[in-house]
Amino acid sequence: MSAAEVMAAEQRYLLQTYARPAFVIERGEGCYLYDSEGRQYLDCVAGIAVNALGYGDPDVAHAIAEHAGGLIHLSNLYYTRPAIDLAQMLVERTPWADRAFFCNSGAEAIEGAIKFSRRYARDMHGEGKTTIVAFSGSFHGRTMGAVAVTAREKYREPFEPVMPGVRFAPFNDAAAAAAAISDDVCGVIVEPVQGEGGLSVATPEFMRVLRERCDAVDALLIFDEIQCGVGRTGTLWAHEPYGVAPDMMTIAKPLGGGLPIGAVLMRQKVASTIHIGDHGTTFGGGPFVTAVAQTVFRKIADPAFLDHVREVGDYMGEALADLQAARPDRVLEIRGRGLMRGVVVRGSAGAIREAAHREGLLIATAGDDVLRLVPPLVLSREQVDEAMAKLTKALDVPG
Numbered sequence: 001m002s003a004a005e006v007m008a009a010e011q012r013y014l015l016q017t018y019a020r021p022a023f024v025i026e027r028g029e030g031c032y033l034y035d036s037e038g039r040q041y042l043d044c045v046a047g048i049a050v051n052a053l054g055y056g057d058p059d060v061a062h063a064i065a066e067h068a069g070g071l072i073h074l075s076n077l078y079y080t081r082p083a084i085d086l087a088q089m090l091v092e093r094t095p096w097a098d099r100a101f102f103c104n105s106g107a108e109a110i111e112g113a114i115k116f117s118r119r120y121a122r123d124m125h126g127e128g129k130t131t132i133v134a135f136s137g138s139f140h141g142r143t144m145g146a147v148a149v150t151a152r153e154k155y156r157e158p159f160e161p162v163m164p165g166v167r168f169a170p171f172n173d174a175a176a177a178a179a180a181i182s183d184d185v186c187g188v189i190v191e192p193v194q195g196e197g198g199l200s201v202a203t204p205e206f207m208r209v210l211r212e213r214c215d216a217v218d219a220l221l222i223f224d225e226i227q228c229g230v231g232r233t234g235t236l237w238a239h240e241p242y243g244v245a246p247d248m249m250t251i252a253k254p255l256g257g258g259l260p261i262g263a264v265l266m267r268q269k270v271a272s273t274i275h276i277g278d279h280g281t282t283f284g285g286g287p288f289v290t291a292v293a294q295t296v297f298r299k300i301a302d303p304a305f306l307d308h309v310r311e312v313g314d315y316m317g318e319a320l321a322d323l324q325a326a327r328p329d330r331v332l333e334i335r336g337r338g339l340m341r342g343v344v345v346r347g348s349a350g351a352i353r354e355a356a357h358r359e360g361l362l363i364a365t366a367g368d369d370v371l372r373l374v375p376p377l378v379l380s381r382e383q384v385d386e387a388m389a390k391l392t393k394a395l396d397v398p399g
């Protein structure tokens, strides 16, 4: 099938929920992707912050091959080892966490966290403490609970009524957050580094006040680290540098090495209010995906690997600052941390993204005026240089 035929079939048969660029990706190697015409792209999207180890990682390939002939799925009705081992690994690397619940995606982890907050509040305080506080610029996923806590109206409004009981407050406004977290609040959900919403980084003061107010009204503080967690910002968890711990944390994207998995980590006080039968999933925590995820997590959680992310992430931050200095007409602000970077641009981020594609660089956007770079975490300094050279050319596009 030619590329044109693939695109025509996509138009005919797939539900049109994504506007894709006009090439067909056929294979990947390390941080590079190749289309059906043999064109090479340096990938600074990584399957939307998923492919942390790049393409064709031999350890992931080995883990997949090793477990492919074993149990792929069994359901949660029976004991199997891999999910338990993965839960132990995650909990042991997360000082405040005691238990894990596994599911299949980020949005499903968010749904779980919302349900666990409501369950906890009902158990501890009776009916009426059901409000969830979320923040401007947030993105938590596409299911009905997750869109309800997602700020941008275009994700919510066409599907209303969504889950009721959500209060939004401005991100990084400590005083407004303190006022919003009142006695009726059961959960407060925040991304330490926002993804889809524009790569804004939470301030230490904001995080501190969220923790203080949650403690004051016994609301659960939930960190959504689906995009910013698992090494992306140069520490295993994005919240580590704040010295503020949540009561629950949602993770997903990179954990399965490209296989679908999500998880909610939680403190024992939350777990104690969840009983047999309260929540469930057919596929979540299956033996195959959790076995592969152990290999992925072990590699990313290695201190030497995280050192690499920090070093190359800092280098990318400096390179982007240089780009801003060179092109103040076009680059207004650099955001983010580690290998999760945002470039606020004057003009259309979409037009620059398309121009970058033509230069052989894949980048994403986060809203109308922010470019998003979330490459594989194995990116090298030389590849940062290559990305910057291509991005610099792409900035010349009109618009």
Ligand SMILES: Cc1ncc(COP(=O)(O)O)c(C=O)c1O
Pocket: 048, 105, 106, 107, 108, 110, 139, 140, 141, 142, 191, 195, 196, 224, 225, 226, 227, 228, 252, 253
């Ligand atoms: C911070 C955050 N939360 C939740 C989600 C939803 O995850 P999923 O697309 O796996 O449902 C995303 C996805 O981009 C995300 O970035």
